[in-house]
Amino acid sequence: MSGDPYSGAASRWASGASLVYGPAAEALVRRCPHPLEGRLVLDAGAGTGAATAPLVAAGARVVAVDRSAGMLGWRAADRPPSVVADVRALPLGDDAVAAAVAAFVLNHLPDPVRGLAELGRVTRRGGAVLASVFATDFRSALRDRVDAAAADAGWQVPDWYLAMKADTVPLVGDAPAMARAAREAGLDDVAAEQCTVDVGIERAEQLVDYRFGQAPFAAWLDALGVRRAGDVRSAAVAALPARVAYRPRVVVLVARAR
Structure with a gap:
């Protein structure tokens, strides 16, 4: 991946993509096998904070890492400490955190073993390493309609x-x-x-906002301008039934550091 395709996507991501990523990350955090209250926890690939929010709600002290400065910069004053870094080369010492969470980041790595090894390195022995990605075999005809409406435009x-x-x-x-x-x-x-996650997407508008909130659409929608982007959104919503049921399949990992 050249450059940072996420650099300008933070606002759309936080208001749109997080409609799915937020509940899915919350479901991942709930799987932690030990209490998080008062403990230092790494949010790896934190983005705009989809996993940070449930970690903070669980009482954890969070440090966030992401390769995209633009994503970490979204409302940075209201978020825990963060650093721009690659999950495969974390700027943390051995055994630095009580647990590590990597919600939807390993799927970006050409060498996920290296990323997981780094998560294990910085996590104290016996601490949880939690990760999730979307399942490769997950398909959605409704999501495909949204993409088709964008392609038509x-x-x-x-x-x-x-x-x-x-x-x-x-x-x-x-x-x-x-x-x-x-x-x-x-x-x-x-x-x-592999499990199906009920992320609460039930209306066409929610599914469109989720999909258009993702980085592959951000630069294009911004270039269209507010009015034209609104027209494209309306066309995508019209291509869907008013009521939808979007339930992504997710691969979830729960492990412990050695």
Whole structure:
């Protein structure tokens, strides 16, 4: 991936994409096998804070890491301390945190084993390492309609997104692959499963805002301007039934640092 395709996506992500990423990250945090209250926890690939919010609600003291300064910069004054860094080279010492959470970040890595090994390195022995990605085999005809409405208006799928879908997403996109990567990274008590998450998306407008809130659309929508982008949103909403049920399938990892 060249440059930072997420740099200008923070506002759309926080108000749109987080409609799905937020509840999914909350479900991941709930799987932590030990209490988080008062403990220092790493939010790796934090973005605009989808996992930070439930961690803070659980009483954790959070430090956030993300490669995108633009994503970390969104409402930074209201968020925990953060640093721009790659999850594969974390600027933390060994055993620095009580737990590490990586919600929807491993699917961006060409070497997820290295990322998981770093999460294990910075987590104290026995501390939880939690991760999630969307399942590779998840398909949604409703989501495809949203994409088609955008394509009709001139949107083209960015090359970086196509490459990610083809090359990195499958590396941990099912439970066996996720478990294998975690074991190769040296984690203990590895449990990976694929599950469906009820993220609360029930209306066409919610699904469109979620999809258009993602980074592959951000620069294009911004270039259209407010009025034209609003027209495209309306067309996408009209392409869907008023009531929808969007329930993504997610691969979830719960493991412990060695």
